[in-house]
Amino acid sequence: MTTPNPPGRREQRKAALRQTVRDAAWQLVVDRGYEAVTVDDISSAAGTSAATFYRHFSGKEEVLTRRWLSPERLAELAPHIDKTQGLAVAVASLFKAYATMAAGYQVNVVTRLKVIHRDIGLEIAMARGRYEDMDTLAQLFGEISGQSPGSLAMRLAASLTVNARIVAMSRWAELDGQLPLDALLDEVAQTLAPTLDNCETAHDRFMDSDAGVIPV
Amino acid sequence: MTTPNPPGRREQRKAALRQTVRDAAWQLVVDRGYEAVTVDDISSAAGTSAATFYRHFSGKEEVLTRRWLSPERLAELAPHIDKTQGLAVAVASLFKAYATMAAGYQVNVVTRLKVIHRDIGLEIAMARGRYEDMDTLAQLFGEISGQSPGSLAMRLAASLTVNARIVAMSRWAELDGQLPLDALLDEVAQTLAPTLDNCETAHDRFMDSDAGVIPV
Numbered sequence: 001m002t003t004p005n006p007p008g009r010r011e012q013r014k015a016a017l018r019q020t021v022r023d024a025a026w027q028l029v030v031d032r033g034y035e036a037v038t039v040d041d042i043s044s045a046a047g048t049s050a051a052t053f054y055r056h057f058s059g060k061e062e063v064l065t066r067r068w069l070s071p072e073r074l075a076e077l078a079p080h081i082d083k084t085q086g087l088a089v090a091v092a093s094l095f096k097a098y099a100t101m102a103a104g105y106q107v108n109v110v111t112r113l114k115v116i117h118r119d120i121g122l123e124i125a126m127a128r129g130r131y132e133d134m135d136t137l138a139q140l141f142g143e144i145s146g147q148s149p150g151s152l153a154m155r156l157a158a159s160l161t162v163n164a165r166i167v168a169m170s171r172w173a174e175l176d177g178q179l180p181l182d183a184l185l186d187e188v189a190q191t192l193a194p195t196l197d198n199c200e201t202a203h204d205r206f207m208d209s210d211a212g213v214i215p216v
Numbered sequence: 217m218t219t220p221n222p223p224g225r226r227e228q229r230k231a232a233l234r235q236t237v238r239d240a241a242w243q244l245v246v247d248r249g250y251e252a253v254t255v256d257d258i259s260s261a262a263g264t265s266a267a268t269f270y271r272h273f274s275g276k277e278e279v280l281t282r283r284w285l286s287p288e289r290l291a292e293l294a295p296h297i298d299k300t301q302g303l304a305v306a307v308a309s310l311f312k313a314y315a316t317m318a319a320g321y322q323v324n325v326v327t328r329l330k331v332i333h334r335d336i337g338l339e340i341a342m343a344r345g346r347y348e349d350m351d352t353l354a355q356l357f358g359e360i361s362g363q364s365p366g367s368l369a370m371r372l373a374a375s376l377t378v379n380a381r382i383v384a385m386s387r388w389a390e391l392d393g394q395l396p397l398d399a400l401l402d403e404v405a406q407t408l409a410p411t412l413d414n415c416e417t418a419h420d421r422f423m424d425s426d427a428g429v430i431p432v
Contacts, residue, residue, distance in 0.1 A: 127343050152400075156383045156407060163379045164372060171368045184368075191372060191418065194410035202407065 015072055018056055021046045025063040030111055034064075034119050064115070065122055067129030068098075068165065069136040076101065083144050087200045088193035090144055091161050095189045098165075099182035109181075113173040130166075134158040145200045153202035160195060164188045231288055234272055237262045241279040246327055250280075250335050280331070281338055283345030284314075284381065285352040292317065299360050303416045304409035306360055307377050311405045314381075315398035325397075329389040346382075350374040361416045369418035376411060380404045 024046035028037045039060055043053045057063050066073070080097035082089050102109045116122045135149075137158035142149035149155075168188040172181055240261035244253045255276055259269045273279050282289065296313035298305050318325045332338045351365075353374035358365035365371075384404040388397055 124340055124343075127340075152383065152387045152404075153407075155387070156380060156404060159379045159383045160376050160408075160411075163375045167368065167372045167375045171371070188368075188372060191369075191414040192376075192411055194414070195376075195408050198407045198410070 014056075017046075017048065017052075018072070021048065021053060021056065022063055022066070025060060026112060026115075029064065029115055034060075034115060034122070061121055061125050064112075065125040065129060067126070067133050068162070069133045070129075073101075074136065081140070083140075087141055087144060087157055087196040088189070090140070091192065091196060092186060092189040095165065095185035096182060099185050102181060108177065109169070110173045110177040113169060130162055133162050137161055141199075147200075147202075151202075153199040157196050157199035160192060164192050230272075233262075233264065233268075234288070237264065237269060237272065238279055238282070241276060242328060242331075245280065245331055250276075250331060250338070277337055277341050280328075281341040281345060283342070283349050284378070285349045286345075289317075290352065297356070299356075303357055303360060303373055303412040304405070306356070307408065307412060308402060308405040311381065311401035312398060315401050318397060324393065325385070326389045326393040329385060346378055349378050353377055357415075363416075363418075367418075369415040373412050373415035376408060380408050 025042045039050055039053055043050045077097045082093040138149040138154045141154045141157050147154050168184050172184055241258045244257055255266055255269055259266045293313045298309040354365040354370045357370045357373050363370050384400050388400055
């Protein structure tokens with residue numbers, strides 16, 4: 001008699017495979033350059049088949065451009081986000097957890113950022129992911145503050161947080177990771193804090209109202 | 217005896233022609249859709265030739281995606297920017313001047329934003345323009361605050377300002393321009409003000425140091 005794996009176990013195996021593929025892809029891209037690496041190369045290096053690869057990713061671009069707050073990454077970060085003390089504390093705790101996580105990646109984030117910057121296709125994919133990250137954060141901020149995620153205040157807070165992180169990361173990459181990422185991100189979170197406070201307490205006809213999103 | 221036009225006059229004629237081409241292009245795109253409009257259509261509607269068109273623009277994409285702080289637009293806005301009272305006041309005065317200018321465009325900005333949002337090529341062109349806008353603003357902020365334009369603090373201030381404007385504009389477009397743009401942008405400028413103050417007074421090893429730019 002066979003017992004089906006519980007969904008949790010299956011999800012874990014899936015996440016592990018995806019991470020193996022990502023690590024293999026980044027290692028190859030660092031060694032050979034983005035253009036020279038094929039999906040077959042990545043699949044072989046990850047010990048799997050191209051068919052399996054395509055069950056998990058649309059192509060090599062997607063492997064290399066996971067957005068910041070993708071569902072799987074957010075699931076890892078979520079337990080570390082302090083949601084009890086408002087947006088500014090939530091962002092500081094999120095940045096801290098992210099810095100810890102980023103320190104553990106096999107191919108380091110500085111290298112990744114430089115590779116992405118050299119390829120317009122990758123940059124575009126990253127830019128698209130930012131809109132999704134903003135939606136994810138606006139949801140989180142809405143949950144914390146009790147405001148609508150679609151309000152101007154929540155979307156402003158989300159956009160500024162996403163972009164503040166990007167500025168910090170590119171600064172850090174420029175300096176070849178010489179500064180401690182956690183301290184750099186914390187500095188940025190503190191700089192942003194009073195504006196996040198303003199967003200949290202916003203209640204006027206401009207900041208408070210709700211509508212669908214045009215991500216211009 | 218012929219006297220050459222002073223450079224100021226020539227520049228004015230050039231700017232006027234470019235604006236005529238832009239207005240014609242936007243009117244055609246609104247009437248027929250982006251895909252259906254050709255450079256020949258635009259040139260004819262503007263009363264000029266395709267050859268002249270290509271002396272001023274690389275293609276129809278460029279006509280439709282002037283960045284926020286392009287040199288010609290900045291030249292118009294600059295006299296209205298208050299540089300004497302720090303970054304927050306500078307941004308508020310810049311937003312105010314921009315709102316006044318945007319109210320005067322022949323094809324209104326709401327329509328433009330919706331057209332741009334429907335086309336990925338235009339969105340990408342706009343996204344690239346944002347990096348240039350950030351550099352422009354970092355220069356301005358550096359001038360105002362006496363900090364290096366390449367410092368983390370100035371680049372953070374620039375990125376947040378560029379993105380705060382985008383959030384306000386997309387909000388405004390969603391509501392079909394029903395809210396007064398000047399009041400909406402002012403609200404966003406006020407929300408951002410304390411963080412701009414923080415950037416202005418930043419003096420530590422993270423915010424203060426300088427290096428080349430990787431716009432990730």
